[in-house]
Amino acid sequence: MKIGIVVFPGSNCDHDAWYAVSENLQQQAEFVWHESASLGNLDAVILPGGFAYGDYLRCGAIAKFSPVMAAVKRFAADGGLVLGVCNGFQVLTECGLLPGALVRNAGLKFVCRAVELEVATTNSPFTHEAEKGQRLTVPVAHGEGCYIADERVLDEMEDADRIALRYLDNPNGSVRNIAGILNEQRNVMGLMPHPERVADPLMGGTDGLTILQSLVHAGMSVSQS
Amino acid sequence: MSSEITPEVVAAHQLSSDEYQKILSLLGREPSLTELGIFSVMWSEHCSYKSTRVHLKKLPTESAHVLQGPGENAGIIDIGDGVAIAFKIESHNHPSFIEPFQGAATGVGGILRDIFTMGARPIAVMDSIRFGRLDDPVTGARNRRILEGVVSGIAHYGNCFGVPTVGGECVFEKSYEGNPLVNVFALGVFKHGEVFYGKAIGVGNPVIYVGAKTGRDGIHGASMASAEFTEESKQKRPNVQVGDPFMEKLLLEACLEAMKTGAIVGIQDMGAAGLTSSTCEMGSRAGTGVEIDLAQVPQREAGMTPYEMMLSESQERMLLVAAKGREHEVLSVFKKWGLDATEIGVVTDDGMLRVKNNGVVFAEIPNRALADEAPKYHRPFTKPLRDAPVDGPPIKSKGLTADLQALLSSGDLCSKRWIWQQYDYQVRTNTLAGPGAEAAIVRIKGTETSVAMALDGNGRYCALDPRAGTKLIVAECCRNLSTVGALPIATTNNLNFGNPERPEIMAQIVESIEGLAEACRFFEVPVTGGNVSLYNETLGSPILPTPVVGIVGTLPTALPLPLRFAKPGLSIVLLGGLGQPAMAEMGGTQYAKVIQDALWGVPPKLDMAYEKRVQQTVRELVRAKLLASAHDLGEGGLAVALAECSFGDGNIGADIHLDTHLGPEMLLFHEGPSRILVTTQSPENVLAAAHRNSVQAVAIGATLEARVTIRNRNEILIDSAVEDLKGLWARALEHLLHNPVLV
Numbered sequence: 018m019k020i021g022i023v024v025f026p027g028s029n030c031d032h033d034a035w036y037a038v039s040e041n042l043q044q045q046a047e048f049v050w051h052e053s054a055s056l057g058n059l060d061a062v063i064l065p066g067g068f069a070y071g072d073y074l075r076c077g078a079i080a081k082f083s084p085v086m087a088a089v090k091r092f093a094a095d096g097g098l099v100l101g102v103c104n105g106f107q108v109l110t111e112c113g114l115l116p117g118a119l120v121r122n123a124g125l126k127f128v129c130r131a132v133e134l135e136v137a138t139t140n141s142p143f144t145h146e147a148e149k150g151q152r153l154t155v156p157v158a159h160g161e162g163c164y165i166a167d168e169r170v171l172d173e174m175e176d177a178d179r180i181a182l183r184y185l186d187n188p189n190g191s192v193r194n195i196a197g198i199l200n201e202q203r204n205v206m207g208l209m210p211h212p213e214r215v216a217d218p219l220m221g222g223t224d225g226l227t228i229l230q231s232l233v234h235a236g237m238s239v240s241q242s
Numbered sequence: 243m244s245s246e247i248t249p250e251v252v253a254a255h256q257l258s259s260d261e262y263q264k265i266l267s268l269l270g271r272e273p274s275l276t277e278l279g280i281f282s283v284m285w286s287e288h289c290s291y292k293s294t295r296v297h298l299k300k301l302p303t304e305s306a307h308v309l310q311g312p313g314e315n316a317g318i319i320d321i322g323d324g325v326a327i328a329f330k331i332e333s334h335n336h337p338s339f340i341e342p343f344q345g346a347a348t349g350v351g352g353i354l355r356d357i358f359t360m361g362a363r364p365i366a367v368m369d370s371i372r373f374g375r376l377d378d379p380v381t382g383a384r385n386r387r388i389l390e391g392v393v394s395g396i397a398h399y400g401n402c403f404g405v406p407t408v409g410g411e412c413v414f415e416k417s418y419e420g421n422p423l424v425n426v427f428a429l430g431v432f433k434h435g436e437v438f439y440g441k442a443i444g445v446g447n448p449v450i451y452v453g454a455k456t457g458r459d460g461i462h463g464a465s466m467a468s469a470e471f472t473e474e475s476k477q478k479r480p481n482v483q484v485g486d487p488f489m490e491k492l493l494l495e496a497c498l499e500a501m502k503t504g505a506i507v508g509i510q511d512m513g514a515a516g517l518t519s520s521t522c523e524m525g526s527r528a529g530t531g532v533e534i535d536l537a538q539v540p541q542r543e544a545g546m547t548p549y550e551m552m553l554s555e556s557q558e559r560m561l562l563v564a565a566k567g568r569e570h571e572v573l574s575v576f577k578k579w580g581l582d583a584t585e586i587g588v589v590t591d592d593g594m595l596r597v598k599n600n601g602v603v604f605a606e607i608p609n610r611a612l613a614d615e616a617p618k619y620h621r622p623f624t625k626p627l628r629d630a631p632v633d634g635p636p637i638k639s640k641g642l643t644a645d646l647q648a649l650l651s652s653g654d655l656c657s658k659r660w661i662w663q664q665y666d667y668q669v670r671t672n673t674l675a676g677p678g679a680e681a682a683i684v685r686i687k688g689t690e691t692s693v694a695m696a697l698d699g700n701g702r703y704c705a706l707d708p709r710a711g712t713k714l715i716v717a718e719c720c721r722n723l724s725t726v727g728a729l730p731i732a733t734t735n736n737l738n739f740g741n742p743e744r745p746e747i748m749a750q751i752v753e754s755i756e757g758l759a760e761a762c763r764f765f766e767v768p769v770t771g772g773n774v775s776l777y778n779e780t781l782g783s784p785i786l787p788t789p790v791v792g793i794v795g796t797l798p799t800a801l802p803l804p805l806r807f808a809k810p811g812l813s814i815v816l817l818g819g820l821g822q823p824a825m826a827e828m829g830g831t832q833y834a835k836v837i838q839d840a841l842w843g844v845p846p847k848l849d850m851a852y853e854k855r856v857q858q859t860v861r862e863l864v865r866a867k868l869l870a871s872a873h874d875l876g877e878g879g880l881a882v883a884l885a886e887c888s889f890g891d892g893n894i895g896a897d898i899h900l901d902t903h904l905g906p907e908m909l910l911f912h913e914g915p916s917r918i919l920v921t922t923q924s925p926e927n928v929l930a931a932a933h934r935n936s937v938q939a940v941a942i943g944a945t946l947e948a949r950v951t952i953r954n955r956n957e958i959l960i961d962s963a964v965e966d967l968k969g970l971w972a973r974a975l976e977h978l979l980h981n982p983v984l985v
Contacts, residue, residue, distance in 0.1 A: 127664045128664070158669065217671065
């Protein structure tokens with residue numbers, strides 16, 4: 018399984034994602050430069066955390082115009098698996114692959130800490146190896162992670178079982194405690210917590226593996242089919 | 243340039259008349275204004291260490307681990323497996339007072355560049371920050387504003403750059419209210435063959451400028467002060483620079499990638515004095531000349547004079563020398579990262595710094611005159627300034643549990659979660675132990691080794707006795723590292739003091755440096771670099787003498803030993819014993835500060851040989867996996883350490899039975915060093931190991947659920963629910979800041 022990790026100028030969790038994929042999951046990991054117009058033959062794509070293009074304007078607002086995002090959109094439209102973590106989630110909402118937006122934390126400060134998550138659906142390539150309602154402890158590290166969307170969109174997502182993860186101790190004021198969501202086709206997920214940071218027992222937990230391994234096994238079955 | 247160099251102009255550049263005479267004799271003529279500006283920054287205290295150089299020579303700088311000692315951008319230490327670490331600390335005190343956010347942010351930026359200019363990728367930052375008291379009725383609001391600004395500035399820069407802020411210290415004391423301290427430590431990792439030096443090697447090689455454009459920001463304060471020698475620019479610009487962590491991140495990636503081409507022969511960041519220091523220091527180290535044409539320098543605004551460009555402290559810039567004929571390899575990497583990279587000059591064989599603008603020479607100075615022939619002062623010193631009395635108020639507690647509660651809710655001892663939760667302490671997924679731990683630990687991927695680091699200062703101890711205080715700080719850092727099982731190997735230091743021209747302040751500096759030298763030699767942790775920050779005074783009132791020490795060590799990569807009690811029913815052993823302090827040793831403690839609101843007496847006594855044996859013992863025990871937790875006794879003494887150990891998720895407390903003649907306040911709160919609180923399932927093995935090392939060890943009780951109880955000879959001294967103590971400790975900083983964490 019070959020997983021591409023997009024590198025924007027200012028991505029800073031790209032190495033962490035690479036390490037989790039190649040060392041902890043023993044899969045092939047490949048960096049994809051933001052100017053690449055094509056993704057090659059990847060089985061899945063991770064948009065890592067960081068501050069793409071500095072995020073001085075609005076998180077992800079510039080990243081959405083990068084050549085690689087046009088390629089990611091095509092990849093997603095063809096059913097390819099796309100996981101956006103933290104800044105990657107912000108980029109996905111900016112470029113319209115996911116609804117809603119991530120705004121300044123309710124506490125107005127950057128927050129880095131472990132949070133308790135609840136798996137809200139197991140009907141996705143990113144959560145199918147979890148139990149519904151399973152609790153995961155995964156860290157967040159962001160200043161703008163408060164998820165918002167209008168009521169209609171939120172209701173639609175709830176009805177379609179597209180809320181993937183919810184906070185049990187909401188660190189940023191996200192509406193309806195939303196920590197991660199899916200697109201309509203369920204092949205794109207964005208989440209603010211960092212599964213790649215808890216993919217190694219030395220890092221104090223391995224709950225992130227539930228998400229990353231779901232992705233790997235889903236990607237493998239897609240490749241085989 | 244036509245401006246005349248009058249005595250007023252010389253004085254405005256903070257150069258003495260003797261120093262000006264030295265410039266005249268070095269040049270053999272009168273300097274131009276640009277040249278005067280260049281001399282003034284290179285010969286400033288900040289760049290030249292002119293007051294301390296003769297004393298800094300006393301520091302030990304060598305060991306089998308040291309690959310690079312002081313004099314380069316950072317020290318380098320071998321950690322085995324062909325891997326090395328570079329680390330250093332630097333201060334940004336004055337800018338952080340004027341503009342807390344940008345002052346602290348650019349402080350982080352500056353030290354990170356010092357690390358990656360050597361080829362190392364930064365993998366950890368720690369901060370030592372000191373402010374006035376948050377609850378001061380007069381200055382409290384300002385102190386709170388400065389703290390909040392500094393913390394956000396550190397968070398802004400480090401988080402965006404992508405380096406974890408893994409630890410540090412935060413202290414509040416009246417003396418810092420007009421002069422906060424912001425000292426930033428950074429550590430990077432690389433392989434032995436990947437080290438780069440700031441040397442302009444190879445006559446004829448091109449000199450290349452990379453990174454942010456040069457603007458008028460941060461130009462030397464002296465140049466701002468006097469309008470008569472500024473030409474066109476009448477406009478005053480803030481003296482504090484503005485940081486751009488995104489630019490720095492690009493610079494990091496581009497520099498490391500460009501270094502891999504093999505086409506770079508020397509590189510240095512543009513820190514203080516920007517273009518000036520990078521050019522003349524690189525030339526001086528290589529024994530070459532450097533000629534640049536400022537017209538080629540990427541500029542943020544039009545009409546800047548050579549004087550302004552040479553003194554600009556615009557951030558996120560580097561100067562490098564490439565191998566002639568291979569420039570394009572370097573330039574193409576910077577182009578890939580979207581950064582300015584421009585050839586601005588050439589390495590020459592005449593040893594001169596020659597600055598041209600459109601071909602016209604504005605400065606021509608021997609590099610060595612700037613970098614190596616700065617004045618060196620043997621400043622007079624007498625006895626260290628000491629305001630504190632020998633005797634203190636009587637020690638008589640109104641209630642020991644209330645005292646413990648007050649200590650745990652005090653600014654210095656309470657939980658600093660409000661601060662470190664704003665820092666990304668995990669990015670790069672190496673942080674085995676982060677903020678709040680005994681010592682920070684980061685693993686080195688691709689090896690079996692981790693690096694532990696501790697950062698500590700104690701202005702109170704040093705105010706009472708700078709020599710003894712500094713030795714205690716070194717001992718404490720080494721003890722922190724040993725307590726997590728790491729072997730301490732090297733030191734960096736930031737000496738924060740007042741005006742060295744006052745003999746009683748100079749005496750503090752000398753005593754402190756000699757104490758540092760003695761302790762670093764004894765604990766075999768040579769000093770590989772550091773920083774000196776002087777003139778930390780407001781309206782003639784100096785800060786407490788505050789040397790800050792950062793020590794690094796190594797240990798095998800594994801899950802770290804926790805600080806907190808893990809479960810009930812474990813034996814608690816006090817390694818090192820209860821101690822036998824004299825009454826006067828209570829005067830520098832947190833008990834004296836919080837309960838007595840006083841500073842008096844002497845710092846705790848340190849027996850370095852005994853301390854070393856205690857550290858050796860705990861390292862043995864950790865590596866033999868005989869311990870369930872370990873925490874050294876520091877500020878606040880035994881009672882505070884026991885409370886801290888009980889603040890884990892499970893609220894596991896302790897039932898302690900002591901048998902001593904010590905008075906209860908002394909017993910609970912004295913800060914005698916060489917003591918470590920450990921829990922174990924096999925106390926007999928712990929006691930035996932202590933005995934083998936000729937170290938005292940006392941089994942003092944056992945862990946239990948939910949309560950901390952301390953008895954001495956059947957008298958109950960402390961009896962409290964863990965939850966009550968923990969609540970006070972956890973929320974104190976938010977209360978002091980009137981700024982609860984929302985959500």
